[in-house]
Amino acid sequence: MTALLYFTSLLLVCRGVSSIDVMRYASVQYSILYYEFVDSSGTFYPSYGYPLDDEWKSTTATNGWTQGFFPGVLWNIVAYNATRESLKRAIDVTTPTAAFANNTGTHDVGFVIMSGFGNAYRLLKLSEYLDVIVTAARSLATRYSPIVRCIRSWNSPTGYLVIIDNMMNLELLFEASNQTKDQTLYNIAWQHANRTMYEHFRSDNSSYHVVEYNETDGSVVRKYTAQGYADWSTWSRGQSWAVHGFTIAYRYTKYQPFLDKAIGAANYVLTHLPSSTDLVTYWDYDAPHNSTLAYQPRDTSAAAIFASALVELSQYAPTCNLKDSFLANAKAIVDQLSTPQYLIYGDKDYKLPALLTNGTMGPYPKSPYDVSLAYGDYYLTQAIVRLAKL
Ligand SMILES: *[C@@H]1O[C@H](CO)[C@@H](O)[C@H](O)[C@H]1NC(C)=O
Ligand SMILES: *[C@@H]1O[C@H](CO)[C@@H](O)[C@H](O)[C@H]1NC(C)=O
Ligand SMILES: *[C@@H]1O[C@H](CO)[C@@H](O)[C@H](O)[C@H]1NC(C)=O
Numbered sequence: 001m002t003a004l005l006y007f008t009s010l011l012l013v014c015r016g017v018s019s020i021d022v023m024r025y026a027s028v029q030y031s032i033l034y035y036e037f038v039d040s041s042g043t044f045y046p047s048y049g050y051p052l053d054d055e056w057k058s059t060t061a062t063n064g065w066t067q068g069f070f071p072g073v074l075w076n077i078v079a080y081n082a083t084r085e086s087l088k089r090a091i092d093v094t095t096p097t098a099a100f101a102n103n104t105g106t107h108d109v110g111f112v113i114m115s116g117f118g119n120a121y122r123l124l125k126l127s128e129y130l131d132v133i134v135t136a137a138r139s140l141a142t143r144y145s146p147i148v149r150c151i152r153s154w155n156s157p158t159g160y161l162v163i164i165d166n167m168m169n170l171e172l173l174f175e176a177s178n179q180t181k182d183q184t185l186y187n188i189a190w191q192h193a194n195r196t197m198y199e200h201f202r203s204d205n206s207s208y209h210v211v212e213y214n215e216t217d218g219s220v221v222r223k224y225t226a227q228g229y230a231d232w233s234t235w236s237r238g239q240s241w242a243v244h245g246f247t248i249a250y251r252y253t254k255y256q257p258f259l260d261k262a263i264g265a266a267n268y269v270l271t272h273l274p275s276s277t278d279l280v281t282y283w284d285y286d287a288p289h290n291s292t293l294a295y296q297p298r299d300t301s302a303a304a305i306f307a308s309a310l311v312e313l314s315q316y317a318p319t320c321n322l323k324d325s326f327l328a329n330a331k332a333i334v335d336q337l338s339t340p341q342y343l344i345y346g347d348k349d350y351k352l353p354a355l356l357t358n359g360t361m362g363p364y365p366k367s368p369y370d371v372s373l374a375y376g377d378y379y380l381t382q383a384i385v386r387l388a389k390l
């Protein structure tokens, strides 16, 4: 621990520029978390944390929905610069999450398994990792309703609830189908994306957070928000999930309307950022955030998820101009996030072993804000790896 802090201060002295070598810093910060994981006998999975605390709020390997992002950051570190030690750490932290693959009680099985085992399989191609992915995909598929033509997100006795975040869980089904040639898994994911494309967007391509369907006849009951500012507003992280999710859906299906929707949702973000030079979104695009009104926090996780999506989306862009613009924006967002303004780094009193702060869970102010979020760190490091591999 002392040696790590010393190493951190060396980095500070040696680098005069404002943009920080985040992957190098990630391996410092996440070594601390890895040793906390070891000390806890494998039960510590960081979920979110206050920058002035020295401890994250944590879950276990089979609890909650964020536990995949800790292994995910470690896999991003491996993808960037594999060493014997970084590989061992990633495997150690991923392994205990396998049991979650049998969980049919939540749609988040997609987030959990793809961030850990999904990356592990992509990088190492071990069949035992594929087995976990396929098991998890079958678990997720049990939540599909052929009447609603969607996977159930939240369990509720009163309605069939689908949230925009659920687009991210489709990667599990698409990947399992791609590997096993099980067309049922593909069809479920395709149907979910297709219905979501029609129901979750307004005409300007902003998104609703929650759509409640009638399970008996599949009709829409209502559209509202759970984590955003208002039912009519656009929750920033939800919009980022939309861009990222439709980009993934296009990756596997090559279905043009999915690409068009990803581009439409991305254009909404790009035209609603704070300014042309300030690219880190507030927590909701419609939350009033000018000086005459009360404080509104940013959501760095929404910015990171969007930047990572934009790198992949740029590769599918139909014109060179659009491709260049998406890539330039992705780089600019990553650069803005990679400064002491948003990183747990530098001379503030920040103590948490983390990368980003100023994440907002939503809704503000009821839920934690100006905090580190496991998914903020995961998608920031994913964006950096994607940019480095272009
Ligand atoms: C990769 O990690 C090794 C071991 O920590 C380090 O010596 C090397 O400089 C790193 N390479 C890059 C490109 O960061
Ligand atoms: C899921 O449950 C089955 C049946 O109990 C078991 O054989 C399998 O090992 C479990 N899978 C994982 C990844 O834990
Ligand atoms: C896609 O969804 C729309 C709207 O719900 C529906 O009309 C259409 O039939 C769906 N397409 C397929 C191939 O199921």
Ligand SMILES: *[C@@H]1O[C@H](CO)[C@@H](O)[C@H](O)[C@H]1NC(C)=O
Binding pocket: 214, 215, 216, 217, 221
């Ligand atoms: C759901 O649809 C069924 C059949 O059309 C109808 O009887 C029921 O009232 C609907 N429920 C709600 C909450 O709209």
Ligand SMILES: *[C@@H]1O[C@H](CO)[C@@H](O)[C@H](O)[C@H]1NC(C)=O
Binding pocket: 178, 179, 251, 252
């Ligand atoms: C799916 O599988 C095929 C080989 O069966 C492969 O060529 C393709 O790249 C895979 N991935 C995607 C995203 O479709």
Ligand SMILES: *[C@@H]1O[C@H](CO)[C@@H](O)[C@H](O)[C@H]1NC(C)=O
Binding pocket: 203, 204, 205, 257, 260, 261, 263, 264, 265, 267
């Ligand atoms: C919204 O996205 C659709 C594609 O789904 C596109 O045709 C449309 O032009 C976009 N609308 C705006 C206002 O950008």
Ligand SMILES: *[C@@H]1O[C@H](CO)[C@@H](O)[C@H](O)[C@H]1NC(C)=O
Binding pocket: 288, 289, 290, 291, 292, 293
């Ligand atoms: C601040 O935002 C409110 C609500 O959106 C608006 O009514 C007001 O005109 C804005 N004031 C300034 C100075 O932009």
Ligand SMILES: *[C@@H]1O[C@H](CO)[C@@H](O)[C@H](O)[C@H]1NC(C)=O
Binding pocket: 051, 297, 298, 357, 358, 370
């Ligand atoms: C980031 O969070 C800190 C509190 O931890 C706050 O003082 C600061 O204003 C926030 N930064 C932005 C740009 O909102």
